[in-house]
Amino acid sequence: MSAARWRPVISVGCHVVFEGRAWQVVALRDAVVSLVDEHGTAAAVLVSHLCEAEGFQVAGSRPVADVPQWGLFEGVPERQRERALAWQRHIKEVETGLPVGAGGEPRPQYHPERTTMAEREQAKADELTALGWPGVSRSTVTRMRSHYRRQGLWGLVDHRTTRSASRTGRADERVVVAIMEALRRQRGRSKGTVRGLRHLTGQILEETHGTGEVKLPPESTFHRLVRALADPQELPGRPARTATNPARPYRPTSVLRPGEQVMLDTTRLDIMAVFDHGITGRPELTIALDVATRSILAAVLRPAGTKSVDAALLLAEMATPHPMRPTWPQALELSRAAVPYERLLSLDERLQGAAARPVIVPETVVVDRGKVFVSEGFLAACETLGVSVQPAPPRQPAAKGPVERTFGSINTMFCQYVAGYTGSNPTRRGRDVEAEACWTLPQLQDLLDEWITAGWQSRPHTGLRHPMMAAAALSPNEMWGALVAACGYLPIPLTGTDYLNLLPTVWKAVTERGIRVDHRTYDHHILNPYRGHPSPAGGKQGKWEVHHNPHDLRQVWIRLPDGNLTEIPWIHRDHTSSPFNDHIWQYLKTQVHRRPDHQAYEADLHRALDDLLHRARTGTGTPAEQARTTRHLPTQATPPTAPAAAPRGTRRPEAPARAPEPATAPLPPGVPPRSNGDRTAGTGTGTSGPDQHGLGAGTQQGWGESLDDFDDDYDPDEDDRDGGPSAAAAGFALYDARKEAEQW
Structure with a gap:
């Protein structure tokens, strides 16, 4: 009997199982099958739909052998592979009379037309026993034939040789459970060493089974158990994981439109x-x-x-x-x-x-x-x-x-x-x-x-x-x-209002003194009709929507009932020459002793702020203070080059002595070189941040806000001699009255 005879065949008169019922095939026309059930109900079904239907089966057919699993078969020891191939030849001879790939006439004891299957199986058992195969009987040949029909060549392999070895070997199960518990406790925490994990495992064994009841294995065995039980990401020395479950595989998203991602x-x-x-x-x-x-x-x-x-x-x-x-x-x-x-x-x-x-x-x-x-x-x-x-x-x-x-x-x-x-x-x-x-x-x-x-x-x-x-x-x-x-x-x-709407929002009450934000008071006469009144916006306990710029805290914007954002200045803004950010303000709160009187405390903070900015601007502050005044400041726009007819009284910032001429710096590929005049004219065009988009003119710092910024003898031609744009980065020097008098 060949393997082709085992395949199910749909023919007129055969019985099939379709949709949970038994049918008989009464006609076959092209790709259409005519079916009749036991109650006389007729149905016409496409052959492709019938064969792919769930639960379809031809009555009396034998299961088709699976495709040989050659990948698994290659992993079997060589001796077992040879034995399985030998069994395949013997089984083929029992069923067909000829071994695999052999021609001619079958041997008399295996001739299919002269002997029965039982006789051929007994003859094969006697032959294998005579060849020295141990423990082969007729029932053994019958069992191997059954395995071959269900699993093909893989069914003839001795699966005792394919069993996977235990990861933990013969280790005590109590130790294995304790190691897994120790790994669970360490998951997501800072990683230590295997020695620390071994100590934790010992503590878990003592808590669970008592002192001295279960002994820890030697260090080498413990290391082997940890490598076998731990996830590769959880081994000591690897980066700490922040979740208990493994990450899902990443699949990139297909993007077809600009701005889609x-x-x-x-x-x-x-x-x-x-x-x-x-x-x-x-x-x-x-x-x-x-x-x-x-x-x-x-x-x-x-x-x-x-x-x-x-x-x-x-x-x-x-x-x-x-x-x-x-x-x-x-x-x-x-x-x-x-x-x-x-x-x-x-x-x-x-x-x-x-x-x-x-x-x-x-x-x-x-x-x-x-x-x-x-x-x-x-x-x-x-x-x-x-x-x-x-x-x-x-x-x-x-x-x-x-x-x-x-x-x-x-x-x-x-x-x-x-x-x-x-x-x-x-x-x-x-x-x-x-x-x-x-x-x-x-x-x-x-x-x-x-x-x-x-x-x-x-x-x-x-x-x-x-x-x-x-x-x-x-x-x-x-x-x-x-x-x-x-x-x-x-x-x-x-619009400019859209940029204001993008600023961070806080909800504050409008009191008789104005708007209080982190010990700063913002006030303006435009708030007079709304002092003590709740906001028309619901759900915020009557507080008003206030927007602020963390890089420049000298003003806030409040949304009034007309729906527009209105700028409200800090009460000390006129006495603060430079913008300050939230980082500086939080630092000052740690340096100034807090008073019960809010107004006095705010005044102390303002004086400390003014003193800090003055020291940093004149170069007398500590490096830490200068670094604090630099962090988070809005990107400044350097002043444009003054023309030849510039008004008297304009003083340019002095360049630091150590800053080299920017014209000597190498430029990136694609950026054309500029002359000195072009470079100075373009220094302020790269400004980004709230000031660039109209978030308040008060955010521009370091130009025209102090009497120290004026110099009657300013010469625009000195721009090329003094270093051009690097001068804008040095800040302002301390005003010297004697030197100014000599110039006059």
């Missing part, structure tokens, strides 16, 4: 920059990367400590065209890029004179679980703009692979060409990197924006391909032009 992330830039008051440090870079086009939609530099307001304003910057700088070449205009410019301009007039960078309103932003991107302020800003937030899965670095790779490209293609480059790690850092730092934060922002436009957006990316030109790599601008032509473009113009 935008990734946000923050990192330290590998460049030493000159902060305010001459302090140097590495700024933080926050970027927004469109996954579909690999375009850097926005990039913002901060001295340190990026806040939720920075991430919120980053969303608004994506939807706003980037203006051309006066010093940029015309080749960087959007009209020169490979995009449907005329069509886009007819839809959005803001693109007139814009830089060659995409304007994309994100649909979904992918963020990590940092406090900046999961804060209430950022989530509220996303809700205002209609943007959904998708947190990246934990412990899945590949979930934000495009933006992480972009940071690496910025490091190799931009940072290493800028003066003050620190290297990607301490082993690559120069001896005196701080002395090389010459770019202020606004200047560095301007350089970065120009490099993104000239060096990144026009550079072919190997991951960007067009379906009609699969062999050619496209640049981010070319990919945006191709996708926007297919998906469309919807502009969302933002």
Whole structure:
């Protein structure tokens, strides 16, 4: 009997099981089977549907042998494989009369037409016994034939040799349970050593079974048990896991539209920059990367400590065209890029004179679980703009692979060409990197924006391909032009009020003294009709909606019943020459003794703030104090170069003696060199943050706010001799009356 005779065959007159009932096949016409059940009910069914139906079976048919599992069979010891192949030859001879691959006439004792199956099985048992096979009887041959029909060649293997060995061997089960409990207790905690885990296991055994009842195995055996029982991620020496369940496999999302998925992330830039008051440090870079086009939609530099307001304003910057700088070449205009410019301009007039960078309103932003991107302020800003937030899965670095790779490209293609480059790690850092730092934060922002436009957006990316030109790599601008032509473009113009709405919100009462926020009082006569009255907004216990800028606490904005946000100044704002942030304010609260009188305590804080800013500005403060005044400050716009007819009384900031001439610093690829005059004119154009978008004129600092800023003998031609833009980073020197009198 061959294997083909075992296969079920549908023929007229046979019985089948279909939909839980017994049917008889009465006719076969092409691909249609006519069925009749025992009650005379007729049905016509397609053959393909009948054979694929659940529970279908031909009555009286034998099960079909599975496909040989050659992968498992290759893992069997060689001796057992040879024995299984020998059994296969003998079984074939019993069933068909001829061994596998043999021809000719069957041997008399195995001839199918002259002997019965029982006789052939007994003959094979006698033959194998004579050959020296131990323990082979007729029942053994019958059992092996049954295994072969069900499992094929795999059924002839002695499965005693395929059993997997126990991970713990002959170890005491009580010790195994104690080790697993110790691993469970250590999960998610800081990792120690195996010796510490062994000590914890001993404590668990004593707590469970009593002192001395169960002995710990030797150290080598304990190490083997830990390696066998512990998850590879939980072994001592590996990073601590933060969850008890293993992470699910990551599957990248297919992105087909601009803005369908935008990734946000923050990192330290590998460049030493000159902060305010001459302090140097590495700024933080926050970027927004469109996954579909690999375009850097926005990039913002901060001295340190990026806040939720920075991430919120980053969303608004994506939807706003980037203006051309006066010093940029015309080749960087959007009209020169490979995009449907005329069509886009007819839809959005803001693109007139814009830089060659995409304007994309994100649909979904992918963020990590940092406090900046999961804060209430950022989530509220996303809700205002209609943007959904998708947190990246934990412990899945590949979930934000495009933006992480972009940071690496910025490091190799931009940072290493800028003066003050620190290297990607301490082993690559120069001896005196701080002395090389010459770019202020606004200047560095301007350089970065120009490099993104000239060096990144026009550079072919190997991951960007067009379906009609699969062999050619496209640049981010070319990919945006191709996708926007297919998906469309919807502009969302933002006003100054929209930017104010993106600032963090607190709910405060309007009292007789004004608005109290963290021991600061904000007051204005416009609040007179609302003092002591509840807010018309429900659900906040009568408190009013107040927006504040964490980088400049000198004013807040309150939403009045007319629906508009109105600026309310701090009562000491006229006596504070420079902006201050929440970090400085919290530091002052730890230095000033708190009084029961709120007004006296606030006055003490103001005096301490004014003294701290004065010491930091004049260079008499400690390095720690100067660093505190530098952190979180809004990016300043340096004053423009004064023309030849500049009015008398304007005093420029003095450049630090150690800062080298910025013109000698190497420029990144794609950024054209500038003359001294062009560089000075462009220093203030890279400003980003609330001040750039109209969040209050009071946030511009360090120019025209003090009598010390005036100099009757200011000469605009000294700009080229004194170092140009680096002078704006040094702060203001202490006013010297004698020196001023000598000049007069």
